[in-house]
Amino acid sequence: MSKNVSEQLLDILQSVGVDKIYGVTGDALNFFVKAIEGRDTVDWIGMKHEGNASFAAFGHSQTSNNLAVCAGTVGPGALHLINGLYNAKKERTPVIAITGQIDQKQQGTNFFQEVDLKKVFDDVCDYQAVIETPEQAPMVVQRAIKIAMANNAVCRIELAANVAEMKAANEEFIHPIKKYSSRLIPDENSIIEAAKLLNGATKVGILAGDGCRESRAAVLELAKKLQAPITHSLRASDIFDHDTDNVVGLTGLIGNPSGYNAVMKCDLLLMLGTDFPYIDFLPHQTKTIQVDIRQENIGNRTSVSLGVWSDISSFLELLNPRIEQKSDSDFLDKLRGNFKDWRANMKEQASPTRDHEPLHPQIFADLVNEHAANDAIFTVETGTSAIWAAHHMSFHNQRRLTGSFNHGSMAVGLPSAIGAQFANKNKEIWAFCGDGAFNMSMQDFITAVKYELPIKVLVFNNSELSFVKLEMEEAGLAASLDALHETNVNFAEYAKLCGGDGVRVEHAEDIDAAIMQAKASKKPFIIDAVVSSGALSLPPHIGLKEAIGFGTSKVKEVGQVISGDKGQWDNLKKELYSYFD
Structure with a gap:
């Protein structure tokens, strides 16, 4: 036929x-x-x-x-x-x-x-x-x-x-279709010049992106020779996790101070496999070497002293033997110490003893980090969900992280978790979702039930578009609370209505048990985490523009409180409670 x-x-x-x-x-x-x-x-x-x-x-x-x-x-x-x-x-x-x-x-x-x-x-x-x-x-x-x-x-x-x-x-x-592999090897002059610049520098910083995924060991070898801190992009969080030697974290709006300073205070920046887009978080007077397999990325965000068109593995294979071992580790040691202190502070912020209600969202992320499988896959929404994941999760061992890191779309968390579970039947899949993003895609939780996918969905339910609020305040605007407000259902009851399972968590003492219940569930599972909308996450560096923006925003919000705006008064109280509790 x-x-x-x-x-x-x-x-x-x-x-x-x-x-x-x-x-x-x-x-x-x-x-x-x-x-x-x-x-x-x-x-x-x-x-x-x-x-x-x-x-x-x-x-x-x-x-x-x-x-x-x-x-x-x-x-x-x-x-x-x-x-x-x-x-x-x-x-x-x-x-x-x-x-x-x-x-x-x-x-x-x-x-x-x-x-x-x-x-x-x-x-x-x-x-x-x-x-x-x-x-x-x-x-x-x-x-x-x-x-x-x-x-x-x-x-x-x-x-x-x-x-x-x-x-x-x-x-x-019709013929067999194969995915061919090849290497893009840099010219010898580029390697000689890169080695000369790196060997001559006192404080080298490495900014590493997803292009380093196949060359993690070689990047670490180079970093140790150079006594160089490694700052990574968000997408590379599952390559250079928090517990890896030389790693000092993220930079950018959701980064941390040590990651920011490693990039901004070095005397030579080595960018490996990244088109990091946030130019306010890149130095523009510092000597910079950028290595990328896509030639159009070189010099795209900041001027470079040396551009190298190569895949990262081929570049490092030729470069590393030419690098001299540095003995001065002061720059690295200071930043690693700062990173350790920052992580300890994040751990304190995520302590279940901070039981003010609505709850601190950090507690949920930290406990998922503690209990999730070592090879779990995490899909993370755009917004504050990504902040809590970046600050409180260590994507160690075989863990993977995915999201909308370059497009920045909402509603990626749940559906990409569905695809990830179909592709990885025996792995634990977690979706970190803000309530606004989950509301956009929640109809396909029914699909997860239909196909018996045991995904675990953590919904940060604060009845607000929190990252948009942060953006408004950075721009010097008083938060538009009506536009930011999210009217939510009980997501745990919704999960059960769809044929899955779920639990609503409003008390700190119940968080640990909820996470373990989600882990054990054979059905799609929602943790409806009722959290504070006042939880603040400030950038790793506040410049004059941002300071003026946040300051102007707060002055305007206080003015609205004085004029009798109860909503703004509740908003400020939540932020104060969240910060000082």
Whole structure:
């Protein structure tokens, strides 16, 4: 029996290891979904929202290092995929989006649900395979897959409703697709110059990003030779965890003082595999060496004295033998001492003895850190959830961390946890979610129940968009409490209503037991953590601009209190209680 274009497409996807497709079906995808239905080697994962489907595909790919696939039907369904696909693009994660399209004979007539998807997806995709004929299909489909895998990119395959059911053609063009590996080796002059600069510097700081994932040991070897502190990006938290030698933490808005000072007070900065975007947290007069596999990143955020186009492993393999052992460790020792003190302070802030209610959110993160499996995977929302994770979690051993670190989207936590659990059936998956972000994606908790995924969701329930509040105050604005307010359900009861399990925690003495209950659960589980919206997390360095902003904001808020604004008075009281308790 001859196969149709949809079946041929599915054959090609399966040949590269695709066994899950996340989506919401519709008319243009019906033949594709029927093709899946007849096989036991690939599953259609029916999501409640296409936006969650694309985030789930991201989570699957990010935690498995394999190509993942999401799908949405014509116009409206396809458009919902965009946000998660942008996240995959900016995290450099290979994802294929399959989108339906209206019948070819109706295209260009402003037909019902017609959208020019090629134009819409042009920025997010490295390549778009618009299948116009069965003869063309195998060639453009394979090209999309190869580009996605080679570039760690997003590509789209468009399947018009009438094409989906056509008889497949050109089977002879189908061939095995492999993910090739190669090395980008720097020229010798770059190595000689880098060694000269590093050997001649007194205080070297290393800023390390996700590009160091395959070269952790070599980075540590270099850092020890140079007596250099390692500051890392948020995405690299699971490469250079808090307990690793030479690590002094994060810089940036959610960083810590030792991480900031290691970057800003060195006399030579070595940037390895990072396009760290926050220029206010980078030095601009310091000698800088930047090494990156993407040439366009070199000098993108700050001027560099030496740029090296190379993968980090190849660079360090050639560099490390040329580096002289430094004996002066004063710079490193001071920063490591400061980092140790900062961690001790974070531990104090997370003590369950701080039992003021609503509870301090730090306590939950710290106890999850204590109890979670050594190889657990954590998906973290954008916002204060990321702050508590970065400050109180050590992503040691085989732990992984993923989120929307470059795109900065809300609603990534729950759906990417779903994808991560499908890709890692035997691992413990935790999602750290703010209540605002969880409200955006909570419908797909039902999906987790349907597929019996034992994900553990920690919802920081403070009835507020807390990170947005921080941004408003930094800009010198009084917090707009009505706009920031979140009206929430009882998330634990919601979990049970969906068929999962959960517990609402309002007292410090109950936190530990709740975390252990979540760990042991075979069902999707929500910890509804009722926490204070007054918990403050200040940047590692307050400049004049930020000081003026925060100061102006507080003056305005006090003025509103004096004028009788009860909401602002409650807001200030929460911040004071949280800070001094």
